[in-house]
Amino acid sequence: LAKTTQPISMDSYEGQEVNITCSHNNIATNDYITWYQQFPSQGPRFIIQGYKTKVTNEVASLFIPADRKSSTLSLPRVSLSDTAVYYCLVTGYNTNAGKSTFGDGTTLTVKP
Amino acid sequence: DAGITQSPRYKITETGRQVTLMCHQTWSHSYMFWYRQDLGHGLRLIYYSAAADITDKGEVPDGYVVSRSKTENFPLTLESATRSQTSVYFCASSDSVGDAKNIQYFGAGTRLSVL
Numbered sequence: 001l002a003k004t005t006q007p008i009s010m011d012s013y014e015g016q017e018v019n020i021t022c023s024h025n026n027i028a029t030n031d032y033i034t035w036y037q038q039f040p041s042q043g044p045r046f047i048i049q050g051y052k053t054k055v056t057n058e059v060a061s062l063f064i065p066a067d068r069k070s071s072t073l074s075l076p077r078v079s080l081s082d083t084a085v086y087y088c089l090v091t092g093y094n095t096n097a098g099k100s101t102f103g104d105g106t107t108l109t110v111k112p
Numbered sequence: 113d114a115g116i117t118q119s120p121r122y123k124i125t126e127t128g129r130q131v132t133l134m135c136h137q138t139w140s141h142s143y144m145f146w147y148r149q150d151l152g153h154g155l156r157l158i159y160y161s162a163a164a165d166i167t168d169k170g171e172v173p174d175g176y177v178v179s180r181s182k183t184e185n186f187p188l189t190l191e192s193a194t195r196s197q198t199s200v201y202f203c204a205s206s207d208s209v210g211d212a213k214n215i216q217y218f219g220a221g222t223r224l225s226v227l
Binding site: 049 | 147155157160170202214215216219220
């Protein structure tokens with residue numbers, strides 16, 4: 001299954017837009033890109049999922065270029081409560097659905 | 113209650129003892145997963161299950177045993193606990209029905225200390 005690479009950490013200030021990019025060069029045709037958020041002492045929780053182009057929900061946008069070798073999670077106007085670890089996961093479909101490699105994620109720190 | 117629950121939330125044991133961590137989900141998801149998360153690190157997959165009676169190894173399966181006799185339960189057993197297995201253990205479940213392409217839903221975790 002495709003391995004992902006993310007920056008280890010990022011800093012931002014309240015009200016700014018934050019973009020976190022994930023590389024997944026070996027993504028397969030049937031794979032989806034899924035992002036999770038994790039707060040200390042909690043399990044990760046789903047943020048957004050996409051296959052190609054752009055996906056937007058109430059909390060984030062996900063941009064995926066045509067070659068799908070990378071993806072960018074965009075968090076608009078972050079607040080202190082967005083301080084967390086963000087994981088990019090290439091989610092296998094059908095026969096590969098069970099193999100998941102989370103990696104170490106990106107620690108986002110939002111400052112006042 | 114609906115969702116995914118793990119028990120116990122905290123466990124202290126001694127080296128060499130057998131420990132079983134429980135995971136129960138009420139969604140009838142076909143996939144279930146066990147991860148471990150060491151302090152300051154990401155999640156590593158221990159085992160996963162695609163359906164009842166179907167399990168497979170993840171990245172770090174050594175020292176662990178799983179079973180899945182029923183769809184809703186996926187217990188993880190440490191046969192002879194070692195200090196290196198001190199970690200936080202997360203269970204998750206997922207399915208591919210409709211638009212949800214194996215989005216994983218996680219339990220609250222079990223914090224295990226092996227002394």
